[in-house]
Amino acid sequence: MSGEQEKLNVPVCQKKGELAPFAGALPPSADTISDLICRELIAEAKKMLPMAYAPYSGFQVGAALLTASKKIYTGCNIENAAFSPTVCAERTAFFKAVSEGEREFTAIAVIGGKNGSPSDYTAPCGVCRQVMAEFCNLQKFYVIIARSEEDYWLYRLDELLPISFSPKNLGR
Amino acid sequence: MSGEQEKLNVPVCQKKGELAPFAGALPPSADTISDLICRELIAEAKKMLPMAYAPYSGFQVGAALLTASKKIYTGCNIENAAFSPTVCAERTAFFKAVSEGEREFTAIAVIGGKNGSPSDYTAPCGVCRQVMAEFCNLQKFYVIIARSEEDYWLYRLDELLPISFSPKNLGR
Amino acid sequence: MSGEQEKLNVPVCQKKGELAPFAGALPPSADTISDLICRELIAEAKKMLPMAYAPYSGFQVGAALLTASKKIYTGCNIENAAFSPTVCAERTAFFKAVSEGEREFTAIAVIGGKNGSPSDYTAPCGVCRQVMAEFCNLQKFYVIIARSEEDYWLYRLDELLPISFSPKNLGR
Amino acid sequence: MSGEQEKLNVPVCQKKGELAPFAGALPPSADTISDLICRELIAEAKKMLPMAYAPYSGFQVGAALLTASKKIYTGCNIENAAFSPTVCAERTAFFKAVSEGEREFTAIAVIGGKNGSPSDYTAPCGVCRQVMAEFCNLQKFYVIIARSEEDYWLYRLDELLPISFSPKNLGR
Numbered sequence: 200m201s202g203e204q205e206k207l208n209v210p211v212c213q214k215k216g217e218l219a220p221f222a223g224a225l226p227p228s229a230d231t232i233s234d235l236i237c238r239e240l241i242a243e244a245k246k247m248l249p250m251a252y253a254p255y256s257g258f259q260v261g262a263a264l265l266t267a268s269k270k271i272y273t274g275c276n277i278e279n280a281a282f283s284p285t286v287c288a289e290r291t292a293f294f295k296a297v298s299e300g301e302r303e304f305t306a307i308a309v310i311g312g313k314n315g316s317p318s319d320y321t322a323p324c325g326v327c328r329q330v331m332a333e334f335c336n337l338q339k340f341y342v343i344i345a346r347s348e349e350d351y352w353l354y355r356l357d358e359l360l361p362i363s364f365s366p367k368n369l370g371r
Numbered sequence: 372m373s374g375e376q377e378k379l380n381v382p383v384c385q386k387k388g389e390l391a392p393f394a395g396a397l398p399p400s401a402d403t404i405s406d407l408i409c410r411e412l413i414a415e416a417k418k419m420l421p422m423a424y425a426p427y428s429g430f431q432v433g434a435a436l437l438t439a440s441k442k443i444y445t446g447c448n449i450e451n452a453a454f455s456p457t458v459c460a461e462r463t464a465f466f467k468a469v470s471e472g473e474r475e476f477t478a479i480a481v482i483g484g485k486n487g488s489p490s491d492y493t494a495p496c497g498v499c500r501q502v503m504a505e506f507c508n509l510q511k512f513y514v515i516i517a518r519s520e521e522d523y524w525l526y527r528l529d530e531l532l533p534i535s536f537s538p539k540n541l542g543r
Numbered sequence: 544m545s546g547e548q549e550k551l552n553v554p555v556c557q558k559k560g561e562l563a564p565f566a567g568a569l570p571p572s573a574d575t576i577s578d579l580i581c582r583e584l585i586a587e588a589k590k591m592l593p594m595a596y597a598p599y600s601g602f603q604v605g606a607a608l609l610t611a612s613k614k615i616y617t618g619c620n621i622e623n624a625a626f627s628p629t630v631c632a633e634r635t636a637f638f639k640a641v642s643e644g645e646r647e648f649t650a651i652a653v654i655g656g657k658n659g660s661p662s663d664y665t666a667p668c669g670v671c672r673q674v675m676a677e678f679c680n681l682q683k684f685y686v687i688i689a690r691s692e693e694d695y696w697l698y699r700l701d702e703l704l705p706i707s708f709s710p711k712n713l714g715r
Numbered sequence: 716m717s718g719e720q721e722k723l724n725v726p727v728c729q730k731k732g733e734l735a736p737f738a739g740a741l742p743p744s745a746d747t748i749s750d751l752i753c754r755e756l757i758a759e760a761k762k763m764l765p766m767a768y769a770p771y772s773g774f775q776v777g778a779a780l781l782t783a784s785k786k787i788y789t790g791c792n793i794e795n796a797a798f799s800p801t802v803c804a805e806r807t808a809f810f811k812a813v814s815e816g817e818r819e820f821t822a823i824a825v826i827g828g829k830n831g832s833p834s835d836y837t838a839p840c841g842v843c844r845q846v847m848a849e850f851c852n853l854q855k856f857y858v859i860i861a862r863s864e865e866d867y868w869l870y871r872l873d874e875l876l877p878i879s880f881s882p883k884n885l886g887r
Contacts (some may be wrong), residue, residue: 210846224864226742242733247814250813250814250815250816252813253819254882254887255599255600255626255885256541256599258540258541265469273814274810274814275813275814277809277810277813277814278495278626278628278849279845279846280624280668280725280848280849280880280881280882280884280885280887281631281668281669281670281845281880282599282600282610282622282623282629283626283627283628283629283630283631283668283670283842284625284668284669284670284806284842284845284846285626285627285629286627286802286806286810286851288629289710290800290802290810291810291811291814293793294790294793294802294810295792295805295807295809295810295814297766297793298763298766298789298790298791298793298807298811299766300766313542315436320534321540322534322535322536322540323536323627324497324501324536324624324625324627325496325497325498325499325500325501325502325532325535325536325627325628326497326498326501326502326625326627326628326799326800327497328497329496329795329797329800330497330795330800332497332796333794333795333796333800335538342650344534352534358533358534359434359532359533359534360531360532361496361530361533362494362516362524362526362530362795363494363497364493364494364495364496364497364532364796365796366770366796367431367797368430368491368493368494368796369428369771370485371770371796378673404680410686416546419631419642421646422641422642422643424641424646426710426715427771427772427798428771428798428871429714438589445642446638446642447641448643449637449638449641450677450798451671451673451674451677451713451798452677452708452709452710452712452713452840453708453803453840453842454671454771454772454798454799454801455670455793455798455799455800455801455802455803455840455842456634456670456674456677456799456840456842457702457798457799457801457840458630458634458638458799459797459799459850462630462638463638463639464644465621466618466621466630466634466635466638466639467620467635467638467639467642469596469621470591470594470617470618470635470639470690472593472594486627496797496799496800497797497800498627498797498799498800500626501623501625502623502628505622505623505624505628506626533770536624536625538598538624540624541599541624542597543624556816589776600885602884602885657886663884665880665884666879666880666884668841668845668880668881669840669841669843669844669845669846669848669876669879669880670841670842670845671841671843672841673840674841675843676841678827688878689744698876698878703876703877703878704841704876705874705875706860706868706870706874706875707836707838707841708837708838708839708840708841712774712835712837712838713772713774714829
C-alpha cells in the first residue's frame, strides 16, 4: 500500500469499452480516491479469483476491501448447493474485516467473470450493498467495479444504494 | 382496483414532512403511475402490518405488490431467531405472486414502523431490491415508500438499485 | 382434504427404491400422520413444480404445507441471479401461510428434481429447517420427503434438525 | 495447536449441568477428537466474543474452525439492520477459511450468549449447518457446542443435519 498517499495527476475514474449490462445512467462519481489506490485494490481483488468456490454458477468473483486503517481484506464468492447460504466476494471481505475488529472502511474493488476471466463489469448485488450500508458512511465509501486495473467504474455507496434501509430505521 | 385506469389530475407524487433517515438526494421520479393506485397499494400494505411476525426487532412492515395483470399480492416481514432466514414484507409479496405464476409486475408499496405504527419512511432493503431486479424492468417498476396514503415517496427501481447485478451478468 | 380424519390401516410410512444421496442413518419415524394425508400433500406439492423459477440450477422443487386449521399452502423454489436471495419451496409455503395469519402447522411435503421430474428424494435445506423450527413444535411437525405419492420418507422435524438453535436461545 | 496429536485418556465428551433449551434426545457422539483439541478450539472461540457485532439481538457468538491442515480460523456473528444479510460466527469462520484456499475441515467449536457471557449451549443454526455440509464429510466433521472449556457437547455433523440436502442433489 506504499504510495497511496501521494496525489496523482492521473484521471481518477477511467472507463473503456461498453457498459452494456448496466441499467443505470448515473455518471460515475469522482474526486476523493486516487487511481493508484483503485488499481492496487483491483489487483488484490483479481488475485482472489482462483480462490472462489463457484461450482453452480461457474462465475468467479474477487473483492478487496480497504479499511480506514489502511489494511486490505480480500474475499471471493462461496456458493452453496442450497443457493441461499451462498456468500459473495464483497461480503466475505467485510466479514473477515469485521471479525478482526475493523469497523471503518474506505473502499472496495470488485471483479468477476465466467471461469475466472473478467469480461464485463460485475456490480455488487443488493445483499452486499446492504452489508456495506451497515458499516459505511454512504457518502464516503467507494465501490470500484472493474474489468481490469485500467478499466473500471468508481461509485460512492450512496449512488449504488440510494434511500437505504439503515440502522437508523431501527432507532440506531 | 376499479378506477386505476382513469387519469387523475392530482399530483402523482406527494411528500409531506421531513425525510431525515434517508441518505440519498435523488429527486423522486414521476409520471407513469397514478396517485390513486399508490393510495390503494398503500392501504393494502397497511392492512398487513398486524400479520407481521417481528418478535426480535419489534418493527412491523407491510407490502402490496401490483402485477401487470392488475392483481395485488400482499406480504409482511417474518423474522427468525437465527436472523438470516428472516424475510421482508416485499419479498413475501413477490414470493407469493411468483409461486402463483406471476412474472410481470408494475409497482409495490411498503410501509412499516415500530409496533406496527408507521412513523418514518421504510425503504426496501438491498436483498428485496435484488429480488425485484430479478423479475422487473428496472425503468418501469415503481416502489412506493409510504408513511400513509397521503404521504409517500415514489421511485423507479433503477433509482433504488442503479448499476445492478442482474440475470444478464450470468448470461441471461 | 376430505377424509383425512378417518384412520386408515395402510402403513403410515412407505419407502421403495434406493435412498442413495442421503447421508443419515436414522430410521423414519411413524405413527401420527396418515398415509392418506401424506399422499394428498405430495400431490399438491407436485402441482407446484411447473411454477418454480429455477433458471440457474434447473432444479425445480414444490412443497405443500398443512396447517393445524387444515388448510394447505403451497410453494415452489424461486431463484435469484445473486443466489443468496433465492427462496426454497418450503419457505415460500411457510411465508405465504404466516403472512395469511397462520401460526400452527402439522406437516409439509417436499418433492423436486431436475427439469421438474423427481428422480431422487429432495430433503429440505438447513435454512428451511430453521424457518420450520421458528413456528413448529419439533416433536409434532412432520416432513414428507417424496419421489411420488407412493414413494416417500416421513420424518419428525426434530429428526431433521436435532439440537436446534431456537427462539428459546434468544429468551423466547 | 501443539499437543493435539497425543492421545489423551480424558473423556472425549464432557457435559455438566442441564441442557434445557435443546429439543433433541440424541446421545453425543464420541471417539475421534480429543478433549484437548476441543478445549483449545473452545478457548479460541471464546476470544472472538468481543469481536461480535450484535447490536440488534445483544447475543454474541464466537466460533473456531480447525482445518485438516491443522490451522484454526475464527469467526463471530455480524448482524445487519435488515436481518437477512446477518452472518453467524460459524459461517464467518468457514468463509474466511475457504477464501484462504482451505477445503477440508475437522471440527468447529461454538460458544455464545447474551452480552458475551455464555450461559447456555448455543447450537449452530440451520443455515450454518448447510454451509458445513457443502464442504465437510458429514460423518467425520465434529461440532463442539460449549458453555466453557470444561462444559461442552460434541456432535458429528450428520447428527445435526441428518438426511441433508447436499451437492449430490444437484448432481455433484
